[in-house]
Amino acid sequence: MSAVVSPIRKPLITGNKTYHQITEDLISPTEKTPTKEWVIGFVLSVAVLTFGVFCILWTIWVGIGSWNLNRTINWSWDITNFVWWIGIGHAGTLISAILLLFRQKWRTGVNRAAEAMTIFAVMCAGLFPLIHMGRIWLAMFILPYPNTRGPLWPNFNSPLLWDVFAISTYLTVSLLFWYTGLVPDFATVRDRAKGLRKKIYNTLSFGWTGSAKHWQRWESLSLVLAGLSTPLVLSVHTIVSFDFATSVIPGWHTTIFPPYFVAGAIFSGFAMVLTLMIITRKLLHLEDYITVEHIESMNKVILLTGTIVGVAYLTELFIAWYSGYVYEQFAFFNRALGPYWWSYFGMMFCNVVSPQFFWKKSWRRNITLTFFLSIVVNIGMWFERFVIIATTLARDYLPSSWSLYSPSWVEIGIYVGTFGLFFTCYLIFVRVAPVVAVAEIKHILKSGGNQYVGENATHKHSHGHNHSEAEHH
């Protein structure tokens, strides 16, 4: 494929790969026996997950009283963790959908893992509202189905119900998008396997043959799913922000919330992708596919969205002052200088100051610094949600009911347990499926391989096929 590539484009695949070499590099991690690092990581994740499951069962058995919530602070760690995980779950679809529509070819190196991460993060997020219901065995009451209770329907005017629809749609569509992308790659694994393994992968690959018509429809499906996911991903965090913005709590009741939440979600999602990919590329030796170029591109997104988040924080402060509304002014004064001042300054430092390091090119390309800052960003984004939720509730209209909050061991256990769930799923995923999309990498080889583009290119196109990317669509 001799698509027109700008000469200043940097290669996205290094190491003079051939198609066969790509297959070898990307499929072989699923074929080898697990490494010691993997086994240790897996055992640790499962142990942490087990403790989380214990804490969830404890909550269900004892009741929400096992948490340190009180009448004043009735939303805290659970909803903070819910919003935090949902935010992390935004990068996958952004990378696979929005960057596909923008024809950003670097997405191919990271989209598979980012989508997997999205699905696991949304699973972790979904746990929190479910157990916060208290009576999880009545969870189906949130679904609108004809019932013998009246029929009693859920309140379609409530953002909490919109959330149910938004998150379940998001999880479903992300799963479909991810799995459809995986099908041709499972076929590649199948065709290298023998015996039972071949049978399993034949089932997983749905009998994929690679026929031209199937590929045509596959591309058509991917493009439309990307088109659908783009507004979807923006809608999900918009609706999450409505949970707060449509209330009448000072500090929550602001119109800036939807764009500010979406930017924050992309910000934290990319940070989590970087944390995971920097470890994964090292352990699975994928440096030729997830290059420093990829890391730099993601750092640019972090810089942009981090700066948007920073502007949103300052806008909030300004509007609170400018509104002349004393309760709004007090809410922000309390956030910054009240009993939880440390979480406000933690948030400001981690989210606003730390991404500014990425203005410098050599720092954007520094893997150690990127890894460190990606974790700092996610700590900051956790603080952001804690600031919005807990510190705002702690000082309400009635000073006699002011309160403070710190989590109980059960709440901490559930939060830590979601890390167990997340990493258990991720570690299984890296063993079962190719972490980098094999077919998509082959597809961009001739426009992204270092033997075709960049300063060390050795292959020059002499063929007469001048079809470009645009011609196909």
Next chain:
Amino acid sequence: MANNNHTEVIFGLYDDEEDLLRAVKAAKRDHLDIYDVFTPFPVHGLDPILGLEESRLHQAGFIYGALGTLTAFLGMTWIFTKDWPSIFGGKPYWSVPAFIPITFEMTVLFAAIGMTVTFYIINGLGPGVVNTYLDDRITDDKFCIAFDKSSVSVEDAQSFFKATGASEVNSKTI
């Protein structure tokens, strides 16, 4: 296409998609009826040469999406105006702006599920489907053109593969 049982095919494997595209063009020029082309990844520019019509999957997607819009909007309208009208915060029963988020989500959900299911059904793919695969390397690094032996003679096919630079020629019943 590849699901018909007992089709005798003769197929050639090419090492590069450029060779494949040239060969498909040559086959069209020589009026050889191609049974199917198999590739490890979507080869752009192949569809028009092969004469494949544009997929209508996105049109199906639009219909599924519209169905989702109607289901959600009419459903909520019926529930809140006819089946069990309730007043929330003094708002009208039929509070259209509040219905928009769920209507949107259901549009996306219906379109995505409908299209994906349609995609697998029309391709004849799904869990448990076992196809006869021409060569294990087609999902790796080989590009394959297959002719049905009943419409293209073995001699014609062999000389075609030789002329267009196929690296291997084989036969199989699929």
